[in-house]
Amino acid sequence: MPKFYLTTAIDYVNNLPHLGTAYEKIAADAIARYKRLAGFDTRFLMGNDEHSTNVEKAAREKGLDPQTYCDQMAEAFQAIWKRLDISYDDFIRTTEPRHIRGVQALFAAVVANGDVYKGKYEGFYCVSCERFYPEKDLENGRCPVHKTEPSWLSEDNWFFKLSAYGPRLLEHIKKNPEFIIPESRRNEIVNVIEGGLEDISVSRASGSWGIPLPNDPNHTVYVWFDALINYITGAGFLESPAEFERWWPADLHVIGKDIARFHTINWPAMLWSAGLEAPKKVWVHGWLLSGGGERMSKSRGNFLDPNDVVAALTSDGARYVSLREVAFDRDTEVSWDSFVRRYNADLANDFGNLVNRSVSMVNRYLEGDRPSSTEGSLASAWMACLPAYRAAVEGCLLHMALAELWEFVGAANRLVDAEKPWELAKAAKAGDADAEERLRGVLGDLVEACRLIGLAAAPFLPLTAPRVLAQLGYPYPYAADGNGGPRILDELHWGAHAGEAGHVTAPEPLFPRLDVDSADS
Numbered sequence: 418m419p420k421f422y423l424t425t426a427i428d429y430v431n432n433l434p435h436l437g438t439a440y441e442k443i444a445a446d447a448i449a450r451y452k453r454l455a456g457f458d459t460r461f462l463m464g465n466d467e468h469s470t471n472v473e474k475a476a477r478e479k480g481l482d483p484q485t486y487c488d489q490m491a492e493a494f495q496a497i498w499k500r501l502d503i504s505y506d507d508f509i510r511t512t513e514p515r516h517i518r519g520v521q522a523l524f525a526a527v528v529a530n531g532d533v534y535k536g537k538y539e540g541f542y543c544v545s546c547e548r549f550y551p552e553k554d555l556e557n558g559r560c561p562v563h564k565t566e567p568s569w570l571s572e573d574n575w576f577f578k579l580s581a582y583g584p585r586l587l588e589h590i591k592k593n594p595e596f597i598i599p600e601s602r603r604n605e606i607v608n609v610i611e612g613g614l615e616d617i618s619v620s621r622a623s624g625s626w627g628i629p630l631p632n633d634p635n636h637t638v639y640v641w642f643d644a645l646i647n648y649i650t651g652a653g654f655l656e657s658p659a660e661f662e663r664w665w666p667a668d669l670h671v672i673g674k675d676i677a678r679f680h681t682i683n684w685p686a687m688l689w690s691a692g693l694e695a696p697k698k699v700w701v702h703g704w705l706l707s708g709g710g711e712r713m714s715k716s717r718g719n720f721l722d723p724n725d726v727v728a729a730l731t732s733d734g735a736r737y738v739s740l741r742e743v744a745f746d747r748d749t750e751v752s753w754d755s756f757v758r759r760y761n762a763d764l765a766n767d768f769g770n771l772v773n774r775s776v777s778m779v780n781r782y783l784e785g786d787r788p789s790s791t792e793g794s795l796a797s798a799w800m801a802c803l804p805a806y807r808a809a810v811e812g813c814l815l816h817m818a819l820a821e822l823w824e825f826v827g828a829a830n831r832l833v834d835a836e837k838p839w840e841l842a843k844a845a846k847a848g849d850a851d852a853e854e855r856l857r858g859v860l861g862d863l864v865e866a867c868r869l870i871g872l873a874a875a876p877f878l879p880l881t882a883p884r885v886l887a888q889l890g891y892p893y894p895y896a897a898d899g900n901g902g903p904r905i906l907d908e909l910h911w912g913a914h915a916g917e918a919g920h921v922t923a924p925e926p927l928f929p930r931l932d933v934d935s936a937d938s
């Protein structure tokens with residue numbers, strides 16, 4: 418069985434997730450589920466980034482020691498991920514012994530390779546980004562991401578010879594253009610490398626909240642050097658060589674644009690220095706913006722709380738609107754209003770209604786007896802939709818995959834309006850054999866369309882998919898996380914179950930319509 422190993426960024430725990438940080442996890446989860454359904458042995462890793470100065474500060478403000486605080490936050494984060502039906506296979510925390518050992522081993526390997534030296538660092542440091550900024554990259558003297566004033570830091574640090582890896586990075590990107598997608602981000606990174614890389618500081622002299630350096634225990638490992646290593650310690654590095662051999666290199670890192678440089682420049686260089694392979698692909702998504710072009714964030718207060726969105730729209734609804742409204746490859750302004758409207762239009766009206774009316778008509782006109790599909794216009798529409806859906810989902814363009822599928826939902830709804838099954842039923846009842854045959858054909862096509870949409874949407878709507886199939890009288894062949902069962906692409910053929918007798922159940926509303934005003938958060 419082919420394998421697929423994917424990861425998200427690990428979150429700082431100084432705050433609970435907002436919908437921007439949650440979006441990334443929902444997107445990665447949809448990809449993980451698609452891969453499982455497609456027959457890949459899938460490992461989906463998420464986790465928390467705990468050794469940050471901001472995390473330590475948040476703990477102290479609450480009067481807790483950092484470890485106790487991180488333990489509490491780990492539970493709170495995971496409760497939110499469960500509420501969104503995020504199906505991670507493993508959750509790594511950077512204070513776990515398996516990670517600490519791995520970081521020290523990787524650091525030692527980089528030292529042994531001659532890539533680390535001691536020097537003095539002076540520069541502007543943004544604590545929220547946990548990174549130094551050259552003066553030219555500041556905007557009016559402020560951090561371009563957090564809009565806060567950086568502090569001036571001057572320390573004796575250990576440095577990593579990042580500058581030595583520029584040529585290899587450029588060659589790697591040229592040979593493997595898929596390493597960084599989308600293309601716009603790849604171009605930005607190439608520009609940064611071509612502009613010349615500076616060596617980076619990889620230790621901190623002040624503070625004890627961090628992993629001690631193996632070669633200098635008075636220093637702690639710089640939080641980004643520490644954090645990136647989660648992708649290997651979460652795949653068995655050091656602890657289980659056979660596991661690590663199976664999973665590494667990762668097939669996909671899903672991350673936001675503010676941390677692209679760490680993942681596409683620092684991370685491969687660190688791995689190469691230690692004699693390991695670079696990840697195969699880094700997908701750089703855009704930001705959720707809110708309140709008029711501002712990055713959604715906790716500190717700015719312009720955020721949607723994933724708990725509120727799930728409470729109003731259900732978990733499947735929250736997942737759908739996030740993935741449909743936000744373009745995976747650029748920034749998108751979102752709002753409560755746009756979410757509720759999208760939910761009502763696409764889920765309550767278009768898809769919910771389609772399933773409801775199809776099942777109702779099969780009950781009313783055919784006594785629940787599931788008819789076979791035909792090779793009519795809906796079959797052709799599906800043949801056009803499937804490759805477009807597949808290309809979009811495999812290219813990580815999840816909003817496009819859903820747009821393609823919902824085009825097809827529209828085609829199915831239009832068939833109902835054009836064919837008017839209620840009129841065909843009346844004629845059939847009066848003894849018109851042609852009308853009877855057409856009625857069976859139209860309803861067969863509608864049921865087939867619902868089956869295909871339900872299944873193809875399963876990575877996005879994992880709780881709805883089995884409910885749709887059950888109403889159509891089909892068994893759902895997959896486990897809750899998408900494992901097991903036949904390969905989804907075999908199931909997504911038009912007429913894959915043609916000729917199999919079955920009965921639809923009573924229609925059961927999938928997505929109740931929301932009142933826009935009363936659903937306000």
Ligand code: MSP
Binds near residue numbers: 440647673
């Ligand atoms: N701890 C680091 C990542 C280390 S990965 C080895 C970090 N954490 S974070 O909590 O600040 O961000 C986690 C992820 O959420 C990042 O990929 C970041 O880009 C993403 N997002 C943060 N705000 C976001 C939006 N408003 N919209 C979309 N994604 C956002 O960075």
